[in-house]
Each structure stands twice: as structure tokens, then as C-alpha cells.
Amino acid sequence: MKRLVFLLVFLAAPLWAVQPDEVLDDPELEARARALSQDLRCLVCRNENIDDSNAELARDLRLLVRERLVAGDSDEEVIDFIVSRYGEYVLLTPRRGGSNLILYYAGPAMFIFALIAAGLYLRGRSAGRVQSREGLSDDEQARLDEIMKD
Amino acid sequence: MIAELGHFALVMGFIVALLQTVVPLVGAARRWPGWMRFSEPGANALFLLTAFSFAALTYAFVVSDFSVKLVWLNSHTAKPMLYKITGVWGNHEGSMLLWVLILTLFGAMAAWFGGGLPPTLRARILAVQGSITAAFMAFVLFTSNPFERLNPAPLNGQDLNPLLQDPGLAFHPPFLYLGYVGLSMAFSFAVAALIEGRVDAAWGRWVRPWTLAAWVFLTVGIGLGSWWAYYELGWGGFWFWDPVENASFMPWLLAVALLHSSVVVEKRESLKSWTVLLAIIAFGFSLLGAFITRSGIITSVHAFATDPERGVFLLLILGVFTGGALMLYAVRARAMEAKGVFAMVSRESALVLNNILLAVSAFIVFIGTMWPLFSEMFFDRKLSVGAPWFNASFTPLMVLLGLALPLGAMLPWKRGRLSRVSGKLKVVFVFALAVGALTFALQSGRSALGPVGLFLGAWLIGGAVADLLSRGRKGEKLARLGKLPRADWGKSVAHAGLGVTMMGIAGLLAWEQEDIRVMQDGDSFELAGYTIRLDSVEDVQGPNYLSTQGAFTVLRSGAIVSQLYPEKRVYPVAGMPTTEAAIDSGFLRDIYVVVGDAQEGGGWAVRTYFKPLANWIWGGAILMALGGALSLSDRRYRVGVGARKTDRMSGGVPAE
Numbered sequence: 001m002k003r004l005v006f007l008l009v010f011l012a013a014p015l016w017a018v019q020p021d022e023v024l025d026d027p028e029l030e031a032r033a034r035a036l037s038q039d040l041r042c043l044v045c046r047n048e049n050i051d052d053s054n055a056e057l058a059r060d061l062r063l064l065v066r067e068r069l070v071a072g073d074s075d076e077e078v079i080d081f082i083v084s085r086y087g088e089y090v091l092l093t094p095r096r097g098g099s100n101l102i103l104y105y106a107g108p109a110m111f112i113f114a115l116i117a118a119g120l121y122l123r124g125r126s127a128g129r130v131q132s133r134e135g136l137s138d139d140e141q142a143r144l145d146e147i148m149k150d
Numbered sequence: 151m152i153a154e155l156g157h158f159a160l161v162m163g164f165i166v167a168l169l170q171t172v173v174p175l176v177g178a179a180r181r182w183p184g185w186m187r188f189s190e191p192g193a194n195a196l197f198l199l200t201a202f203s204f205a206a207l208t209y210a211f212v213v214s215d216f217s218v219k220l221v222w223l224n225s226h227t228a229k230p231m232l233y234k235i236t237g238v239w240g241n242h243e244g245s246m247l248l249w250v251l252i253l254t255l256f257g258a259m260a261a262w263f264g265g266g267l268p269p270t271l272r273a274r275i276l277a278v279q280g281s282i283t284a285a286f287m288a289f290v291l292f293t294s295n296p297f298e299r300l301n302p303a304p305l306n307g308q309d310l311n312p313l314l315q316d317p318g319l320a321f322h323p324p325f326l327y328l329g330y331v332g333l334s335m336a337f338s339f340a341v342a343a344l345i346e347g348r349v350d351a352a353w354g355r356w357v358r359p360w361t362l363a364a365w366v367f368l369t370v371g372i373g374l375g376s377w378w379a380y381y382e383l384g385w386g387g388f389w390f391w392d393p394v395e396n397a398s399f400m401p402w403l404l405a406v407a408l409l410h411s412s413v414v415v416e417k418r419e420s421l422k423s424w425t426v427l428l429a430i431i432a433f434g435f436s437l438l439g440a441f442i443t444r445s446g447i448i449t450s451v452h453a454f455a456t457d458p459e460r461g462v463f464l465l466l467i468l469g470v471f472t473g474g475a476l477m478l479y480a481v482r483a484r485a486m487e488a489k490g491v492f493a494m495v496s497r498e499s500a501l502v503l504n505n506i507l508l509a510v511s512a513f514i515v516f517i518g519t520m521w522p523l524f525s526e527m528f529f530d531r532k533l534s535v536g537a538p539w540f541n542a543s544f545t546p547l548m549v550l551l552g553l554a555l556p557l558g559a560m561l562p563w564k565r566g567r568l569s570r571v572s573g574k575l576k577v578v579f580v581f582a583l584a585v586g587a588l589t590f591a592l593q594s595g596r597s598a599l600g601p602v603g604l605f606l607g608a609w610l611i612g613g614a615v616a617d618l619l620s621r622g623r624k625g626e627k628l629a630r631l632g633k634l635p636r637a638d639w640g641k642s643v644a645h646a647g648l649g650v651t652m653m654g655i656a657g658l659l660a661w662e663q664e665d666i667r668v669m670q671d672g673d674s675f676e677l678a679g680y681t682i683r684l685d686s687v688e689d690v691q692g693p694n695y696l697s698t699q700g701a702f703t704v705l706r707s708g709a710i711v712s713q714l715y716p717e718k719r720v721y722p723v724a725g726m727p728t729t730e731a732a733i734d735s736g737f738l739r740d741i742y743v744v745v746g747d748a749q750e751g752g753g754w755a756v757r758t759y760f761k762p763l764a765n766w767i768w769g770g771a772i773l774m775a776l777g778g779a780l781s782l783s784d785r786r787y788r789v790g791v792g793a794r795k796t797d798r799m800s801g802g803v804p805a806e
Contacts (some may be wrong), residue, residue: 001621019746020755021670041534047392049536052385092536094521099529103521107514114506122502125420126493 007026019059024066033066036078038094040065049092060089156206158292161253162245163199164287166192170280176272178345186269188675189276192259195307196283197251197258204238204251207296211238218301220244220296226309226723228694236320237310242444242460243296245323249440250290252331254709256360260335267356274342275335275533285467293460309723312695318378326371326398330436332364333401336408337433340426344482349422354415354754359782361412366403367776372398373771380790384729385743386759387657388767391540395517400512404432407508408456410501417563418490418498423483424505430479434472435512442519476711481633493565500558507551514543531682552606552652555645556613558692560620565660574620578612579769593661603656610649614642637784644777651770664760670753680741681705688747697717697730700745716745740764 018037024030037051042058050058050065061082068078082090094100170192177185207220211234225234257279264272270468290296313319333424339357343349380388389395408428414421414518445461490500518535525531556578559574560571572579586605593600621634665677674683685701702714715730721728734741739762746755 018666018757020666023666024529039538040535041536047536048392050599052383052387088531088533090534091543092534093538094533094535099525099531100533103517103535103539104524106517109515110720111506111547114510118502118514122492122499125488125491125498126513145436 009015022059022062022066024070029042029066029069032075033062033069035070036075037062039079040082041090043086043090077140151300152206153210153215153297153299156203156210157295158197159199159206160250160287160291160297163196163203163250164284164291166199167280167284167287170196171277171284171285172278174277175345178270178273178277181270183269188314189273189280191321192280192593193257193261193276194630195347197254197571200247200251200254200287202614204247207244207247208235208238211235214307216305216307217300217305217668218296219298219300222304222606223298225307225308226694228723229310229315230693232317232320233310234445237315238555239312239323239327240314240320241384243290243294244305246286246294246325246328246444247296249331250283250286252327253279253334256331256335259361260338260728269348271342275338278338278341279334282338282471285471289460289467293463295669305722309694309721312646312719312721312724312728313382315721316382316384318374322371325367326373326543328368329405330398330401330439332360332367332776333405333429333433333436334406335360335731336364336429338477340429342507343426344478347482347485349415349426349486351416351419354412354419354422354425356416357425358409358412358416361405361408361429362778362782365402366407366782368398368402369771369775370779372402373645373768373775376771377768378573380764381731381733382728384744385729385757386662386761386764388499388655388764391518391537393519394439394443394723396515397435400435400515400519401432401439403508403512403515404428404435406433407505407512410504410508414490414498414501418492420488420490420492420498420759421486421502421505422486425477426483426486427479428474428505428509430472434468435473437464437468440464443449444731449648458750490564492544492563495561495568496566497558497561498555498562500561503554503559504551504558507547507554511544511547511551514547515540518543539742548652549602549606550624552648555648555741556609556616559613559641559645575613575616578609578616581612582606582609597660599630599656600660603606603660604653607649607653607656610652611646614646614649617645637781639786640777640781642777643780644774647770647773647775647777650766650773654763654766654768654770657766658761661762662759665756665758667756668749668751668753669756673753675758677741677758678739679706679710680760681698682741682743682758684754684756690717692719694723698745700732700743702732702743702754704741712741716740716743718745718747733737735765738762 005040018034024033034051038049040050040061042048042050042053042055042061044055044057045053048058050061064079064082068081073081079091094103096104159641171190173185174189177183177188195268206603209215209219210218210223212231212236214221214227216225220243221237222240224237224244229237233240236628237244239248257276260272260275260279264275297677299422336357339353339360372395376388376549377399379384379390408425411421411425411428415425441461441464444464490498507635518540520531521535525533556566556575557571560574561568582605585608586601589604591600618631618634618638621630621638665675667675669675669684671684671686674681676682681704683705685703687698687700690697690699696719698718700714700716702716704711704714712734714734716732717730719728719730720726729744731742731744733743741762742759742761742764744757746757748754
């Protein structure tokens with residue numbers, strides 16, 4: 001009985017990520033396939049690339065990538081082919097263009113904005129428009145000293 | 151009966167939380183001492199009621215009371231006791247109850263240790279904390295009742311998700327929640343200060359231990375989660391930029407920023423309004439994290455509760471608290487003008503740079519996490535933002551942070567000279583360059599990641615050591631090290647920890663080696679100078695699972711290094727397979743073996759990885775947490791110590 005449970009469950013168990021039989025003989029092509037796989041999403045998984053995924057569909061995609069590479073496609077051609085079949089959703093690095101420019105430039109823009117704002121603030125601070133010489137009134141300084149004493 | 155009592159205690163708690171929100175706030179506004187003092191027994195009662203409720207649920211899990219629906223869904227009699235208990239928070243409802251428990255625990259701790267805070271401030275802090283508690287209790291009671299019964303009671307349960315039956319993951323959520331919820335204290339302090347209308351050096355000092363504690367817990371929680379992913383998911387990844395990981399990482403980054411900016415408030419009375427804003431946003435991101443995880447709005451491995459009603463409720467909590475606090479901030483922020491003056495080149499400026507880098511990193515993680523949602527909503531473009539994008543966008547900022555950190559950490563307050571600091575760090579810089587160059591020479595034709603990462607790590611670790619040494623005078627340096635305040639030690643240990651983690655990440659990503667093959671019993675192969683031999687594969691039975699276990703021997707020049715037993719487990723009740731990788735952990739490398747499926751032509755699929763410096767990633771995280779803990783134990787930061795002294799001083803009426 002136990003043996004049976006074993007068999008049943010194992011037959012239904014999902015396949016493993018990159019199987020030995022998938023690996024291409026040409027190490028250079030295989031390396032390219034692995035690199036491409038890192039950037040392709042397993043469509044039925046949650047946030048997994050096809051290289052790491054156990055799903056059947058991921059295996060199909062891995063084989064497809066290798067098929068195209070063996071047929072002589074360049075990396076871009078493989079990606080274009082897969083996007084034309086499965087849509088932009090399959091890419092883990094979104095394409096630069098259209099509305100995605102917001103995604104790509106929001107971070108750098110924020111960084112520049114923050115640098116400018118901080119620069120202005122620091123200039124204000126170092127220009128020293130202050131009430132007293134040290135920036136603290138006497139009783140505030142006394143209190144601060146009291147707090148910081150220990 | 152016990153379950154009903156637990157439910158009842160929670161309802162009582164909700165009522166107390168509502169009172170806790172209103173009474174102390176009115177008391178503080180009207181200067182009625184009795185009403186203000188309500189906050190103290192209020193906080194205690196909240197904690198005791200929630201603790202009772204949580205204990206009742208735990209009891210139901212321990213005795214496997216399957217008439218409670220949640221127990222039936224997430225437990226099984228054959229499960230080891232440890233996982234029966236951790237099953238309490240291995241699900242949506244129970245984990246929310248844990249969240250509330252921690253909220254009330256922090257509230258009670260503020261009441262216990264906050265004796266030195268000005269009474270109005272303390273009353274307001276506890277009231278704000280009470281309002282957050284009330285909101286989450288309502289969420290639990292109305293949308294996620296953990297005490298729901300089943301009639302008739304089933305004979306046995308459906309078992310906890312096997313992935314969660316693991317020591318690493320069992321304690322990952324409590325730490326994470328201690329971190330998330332710990333940030334609620336910083337939020338409560340910020341909102342209370344805004345109501346009060348004053349933020350001063352003392353406030354900076356009071357808010358620091360809470361932020362520090364929250365950050366330490368968050369660090370441990372994230373570290374545990376990452377470590378678990380490393381050994382459990384079967385290929386040794388440690389970070390996936392999954393939306394839920396990001397949900398914990400954003401508050402972490404902001405907590406780091408908050409830690410550093412509150413130092414400026416404390417020491418220099420500057421950056422006050424920014425620090426308050428940061429405290430609000432940091433907790434806002436904790437709430438956003440809860441929303442992302444629980445609503446399932448962004449598909450993710452972790453979204454175990456996908457329910458629109460819950461999502462809307464959480465969005466409401468997020469909107470009301472963050473929005474409300476930001477509005478209050480908009481009205482009141484002007485009252486908090488900066489006092490300290492400092493030059494462009496100074497510790498203050500360095501900490502501003504730290505805050506920019508961390509806040510912008512958090513923003514990048516935010517936009518990457520939310521972009522698939524925004525893009526589909528506004529541009530009708532369904533797309534994914536995955537690890538490659540995050541790595542490319544996030545890494546440059548961390549490199550800048552690593553470069554600037556040792557310099558900034560040693561700059562003096564108010565006015566500094568870069569030349570003087572760089573003079574002190576010259577040796578460290580040469581050392582770090584040598585490490586980078588050596589790395590570059592040893593590796594051939596690979597990416598720049600390894601040398602750059604190791605350079606940065608050496609620069610950070612060396613910088614931390616130089617920082618400590620520079621505290622002593624010439625000749626008596628070592629003697630003084632022992633007498634340095636623990637906060638100084640904490641700072642250096644944590645900074646060195648960041649360096650260790652950076653080295654680990656760079657080493658692992660740059661030099662990992664992988665091997666995939668079919669092996670028969672007795673086969674062996676070479677990987678990175680090691681010989682790996684498959685001895686046998688056997689079926690083994692565990693307490694609530696069946697397992698296929700491979701026995702491997704790892705040899706190096708003929709000598710046995712270790713025996714490894716990777717497993718493929720199946721949990722029949724949950725009907726789910728898991729992999730248990732076998733790892734030979736070493737200081738400089740891990741050997742990671744996974745056994746896969748039986749092959750048609752005989753033999754087994756075997757995946758083996760050589761992972762250089764893998765353990766440094768978590769070693770660094772442990773150092774960072776240790777640094778935080780050291781700092782927390784510094785007598786200067788012990789809650790209320792500084793406060794008791796100021797109490798006498800600040801007799802005046804706050805500006806309102």
C-alpha cells in the first residue's frame with residue numbers, strides 16, 4: 001500500500017527545472033539558452049523564470065528556446081519569437097518604450113530630484129540663517145546638554 | 151468553549167481599543183490627567199485580552215480541535231508539535247491575530263517603559279497605537295475570524311502547507327511581524343509629535359530604540375526567509391524580487407533611513423520634518439506590504455489569502471492611516487524648523503546622502519513592484535517586472551551607498567574635511583583595492599561583479615574597523631576599544647555586516663557553478679575541484695511524509711569531505727512534493743546537492759551547485775542585526791533614561 005502511494009504521488013509529481021535531457025551538447029549555445037531563460041517568465045507560475053521553474057509549460061518554453069537557438073536564431077530573434085507568441089507578459093525585463101519609460105526613468109528622475117532638493121536644503125543649512133550662533137537658543141542648548149550628558 | 155472565549159476576548163479588546171483611541175487624545179487636548187492616564191491600563195488591557203485570544207487559538211491548534219475551521223484547514227494530528235504551534239500563524243487569519251498581538255505588545259511596552267515621556271506625548275502615542283490596534287482588530291473580527299466553527303467537526307485536518315513545515319520558515323513570520331509592527335511605534339511617535347506640535351532632540355532619542363528594535367527584527371525575519379528559500383526551493387536562490395519579498399524589503403530600507411535620520415534629529419536638531427515624514431512613510435510601506443500580501447492583487451508565491459473584501463478593508467486602513475498622517479504632516483510640518491547649522495561637508499550631509507540613496511532605492515523597489523499593476527490599469531499593458539530589472543536598477547544605488555558609507559561614517563559633525571577623512575581611510579582603500587585586484591587576477595573572463603563586490607565589501611569592513619580605531623588616541627587605541635560606547639560598536643558591526651553581505655552576494659552571483667546530470671548508483675563526477683559520488687537512493691518514511699533519499703559522498707583529492715542526503719519528500723495529506731536539498735556548508739563555499747526524478751532509462755536526475763561565499767550573505771545579516779542589538783543595549787538609548795531627565799526641564803506648555 002505504501003509502495004502504491006509512493007508510485008501514485010511520484011507519477012503525479014511535477015517535473016524538475018532544467019532536466020538533463022534538455023541540455024544542449026554545444027556548451028556555448030547552452031550558455032546562451034540559460035541566459036535567455038533567466039529573462040523569460042514561466043507563465044503559469046508566480047514570479048519564477050523558466051530556468052528555475054518545475055512547470056510543464058516552462059519546460060516547453062525551455063525546449064522552444066533551445067530549438068530556435070539550434071536553428072540559428074540570434075538572442076533577439078528568439079526573444080521576439082517568444083514575445084510574439086506569448087505577449088509582453090513573458091518578459092521579466094520589460095521593454096524600454098512607450099509607457100514603460102515611466103518605469104525606467106522614475107527612479108533616476110527621483111534620484112536627481114532628491115539630490116537637487118537636498119543640495120538646496122544643505123546650502124540653506126550651511127548659509128546659516130539662524131537665530132543664534134550655534135543654532136540653539138540658550139535654554140534649548142541647556143536642555144540638550146542635559147539630555148546628552150550621560 | 152475555549153475558542154468562543156478567545157473570540158469574546160477579541161471583541162472586548164476591540165471595544166477597549168476604541169476607548170483607547172479616544173479617551174487619552176481628549177485627555178491630552180484638555181489637559182485632564184485622569185483621561186490621559188487611561189492610556190496605561192488601556193494598553194495593558196489590550197495586550198492581555200489579545201494575548202488571551204491568541205492563547206485560545208494556540209490551544210485549539212495544540213489539541214487539534216478540528217471543530218475550529220482554521221485548525222481543520224491548517225493542521226493534522228500526525229504533525230509534529232512544533233508545527234502544530236507554528237501552524238497558528240501559518241495562515242491568514244492566525245497571522246493577522248499575531249499581528250494584532252504584536253501591535254498590543256508594543257503598545258504595552260510603550261506604557262511600561264515610557265514612564266519618562268511627557269504625559270501628553272505618551273497619552274497621544276498610546277492613543278495612536280490604540281487606533282491602529284482598533285483598525286486591525288476590526289479587520290480580524292469582520293473579515294478574517296480565526297475562531298469560526300465547523301459542524302460536524304471533521305475527524306482529521308488538511309495539514310499545513312508542507313513548505314511551511316520547516317524551522318526556518320516557522321519563525322520567519324513572527325520576526326517579520328515584529329519588524330513591520332515595530333514600525334508602528336515610530337509612526338505613533340511621529341503622529342503624536344505632529345499633534346503635539348514639537349519635535350526635538352529628545353524625541354529623536356525616544357523614537358530611536360523602537361525603530362532600531364523594529365529594524366533588527368525585520369533584518370532577522372528577512373534573513374530567515376532568504377535562508378529558507380536558499381535551502382528549500384531547490385536551486386539555491388536567495389532573493390527573487392518577489393512582490394512579497396519587496397513588501398518586506400521596502401520597510402527595511404526605510405527603517406535604515408529612519409535610523410540614520412533620527413540620529414541627526416537627536417544630535418543636531420535638524421532633518422526633523424523629514425524624519426517625521428520618513429516614520430510615517432515607513433509604516434505606510436508596512437501597511438502596503440500587508441495589503442500586497444493579503445489582497446493577492448499582485449500575484450505572488452506568498453499570497454495565501456486572496457480575497458477582495460479583505461483587500462478593500464486593508465486598502466482602507468492604509469489610506470486612512472497614511473493619508474491622515476500625511477495630511478496632519480502637511481498642516482504641522484512647518485512648525486518644525488531645523489536648528490543646527492552645518493557645512494556641506496559634514497556628518498549631517500553624509501547622512502542626508504544616506505537617506506537619499508535608501509529612500510530612492512525603496513522608491514525603485516516600489517515602482518518595480520507596482521508597475522505591472524499600474525501598467526495594466528492605466529495603459530492596458532500586461533507585463534512583468536522581474537529580477538533582471540530589479541538587479542539592474544537597484545544595484546547601482548547600493549554600489550554608491552557602499553562607496554560613500556565609510557567616508558560618511560567618519561566625517562565629523564557640523565564641519566568636516568574630506569581630505570582628513572580620506573587620509574584616515576587611505577590604508578583601507580589600498581587594502582580594498584588590493585582585494586579587488588587580486589580577485590580580478592584570479593578569475594578569468596568573468597563579469598566585473600566579483601571584483602567590484604569584493605572591493606566594496608573589503609572597503610566597508612575595513613572602513614568599519616578604521617572607524618573604531620580612530621576613536622582612540624595614539625598609543626592607547628586598543629585599550630580604549632573596550633571602553634567605547636556600545637552604540638559605536640553597534641555602528642561598526644552593522645556596517646561591516648553590510649560589507650560581508652555584499653561580498654556574499656557578489657561571490658555567489660559571480661562564481662556559482664552548476665552541474666545537471668543523470669546518475670546511476672556508484673557514478674561520480676567532478677565539480678570545482680570536488681568529486682561527488684552517488685552511493686545509493688532509498689525510500690524513507692518520515693512522521694507525516696514519504697521521502698526518496700539519495701546518499702552522496704563528497705571527496706576532495708581522495709579524502710571524504712562530507713556525506714550528503716538530499717531528499718524528495720511527498721506529504722500525502724496535502725498532496726504536495728517538496729525538495730530538501732543537502733548542503734555541505736563551509737566558510738568559503740557551499741556544496742548544494744538536489745536529487746530529482748527517476749529517469750526512464752534508470753538512474754536519477756541530480757543537480758549540484760558549487761556556491762562560493764553563500765553563507766556570507768546571512769552572516770552579514772546576522773552581523774547587521776547584532777550591530778543593531780548592540781546599539782539598542784547602549785545605556786544612552788535605553789528607553790526613558792534620557793527622558794526622565796528632560797521631564798523636569800520641559801515643564802512648559804508645548805506650542806500648539
